[in-house]
Amino acid sequence: MIEFKNVRKVYEDGTEAIKGIDLKIPEGKLVALIGPSGCGKTTTMKMINKLIGLTSGTITINGRDISEEDEVELRRSIGYVIQRIGLLPHMTIEENISLTPRLKGWKKEKYESRVEELMNLVGLEPGIYRKKYPLELSGGQQQRVGVIRALAAEPPIILMDEPFSALDPISREQLQDELKHIQNSIHKTIVFVTHDIDEALKIADVIAVMRDGKIEQISTPRELISSPANEFVRSFIGEHRLNVSKKEFLVADIMDDASIFPEFEAAEYETIPHDATLSEAAGMFVSKQPDKLVVMKGGSQVGSVSRSDILKAVASESRREAQSQ
Missing domain, CATH: 3.40.50.300 (P-loop containing nucleotide triphosphate hydrolases)
Known part of the structure; x- marks a missing residue:
């Protein structure tokens, strides 16, 4: 640092x-x-x-x-x-x-x-x-x-x-x-x-x-x-x-791009497109119950998002929308 x-x-x-x-x-x-x-x-x-x-x-x-x-x-x-x-x-x-x-x-x-x-x-x-x-x-x-x-x-x-x-x-x-x-x-x-x-x-x-x-x-x-x-x-x-910026956040906006899985194979993880919305990501966490989602772009892994990442981002977006009203 x-x-x-x-x-x-x-x-x-x-x-x-x-x-x-x-x-x-x-x-x-x-x-x-x-x-x-x-x-x-x-x-x-x-x-x-x-x-x-x-x-x-x-x-x-x-x-x-x-x-x-x-x-x-x-x-x-x-x-x-x-x-x-x-x-x-x-x-x-x-x-x-x-x-x-x-x-x-x-x-x-x-x-x-x-x-x-x-x-x-x-x-x-x-x-x-x-x-x-x-x-x-x-x-x-x-x-x-x-x-x-x-x-x-x-x-x-x-x-x-x-x-x-x-x-x-x-x-x-x-x-x-x-x-x-x-x-x-x-x-x-x-x-x-x-x-x-x-x-x-x-x-x-x-x-x-x-x-x-x-x-x-x-x-x-x-x-x-x-x-x-x-x-x-x-x-x-x-x-x-x-x-x-008032548009809905996308997964790519909040993903951890340092979190790359070493021997990555898409079939082993739940994946989500980088341009998916937070709502879509939240839905996957509810339906699939993964610990993390691997973020994909053009067939390659570019990062990951966790359940807590999504919860924090959704809460932040809700507060921002409330303040703008």
Whole structure:
């Protein structure tokens, strides 16, 4: 877990960029930092790997104060993806991806195997692309390489600074989907900076909305749009998204996507589609009496929901409907 305790950042000209924030980033979750330009979201992220030093307060990673960590070793243990991609043009795709593992002293067989594994993960055929240079790839392909390069040395934490914002809408949506797919498989701790509320709502487990160096609200995407903390958050989300949120929750909105059964066979469990409603899920718990339902999408398991998950969600939805009347 990454934890900020009363963290402030004041620049030499007196500008207070971060104003005493407290923030917990859970292990294995994708947390989006979002807000208007100049709100402090990129500064907050860059303080995690000491690209920007804090003025006061503490940042800890799994209980260890980063101020006591060597910054080079810290950065080598944290993946980093930026908007401009940052691939080295004179290196092949294979050399770019394997850069950090080689710096960390991995043996050739190990890092070559890792490169092949990651390229296959994002649909880049190693036999075709590994010896190419960045400029021989499209923008979307280059950004895929940028993402898997951050994963190459198997870091527990990945920082992503508006990585898809320069791409065309189709490539952007494809990479958002791929990031969700990858995260469902590897469960890294990801801090994702974005100015796009739709992107945050789509990919994040938790969203922190920032304004003027402070955090206005931290919640799940569903909680954010169903219960905005104040008028700023409400206006930032937008009325049309708030209206959409009044529809009934779906199983996919509340499932535990970390709960994947190791040797899964659909026949052994009661399953439910990811786009089933809570009412449909509740009906299955009544009729079938399972402890859990396995959530399916496109023939693959994507998570699970328990009886208590459904009861809590149904109760929450009932309260929300009552308050809106």
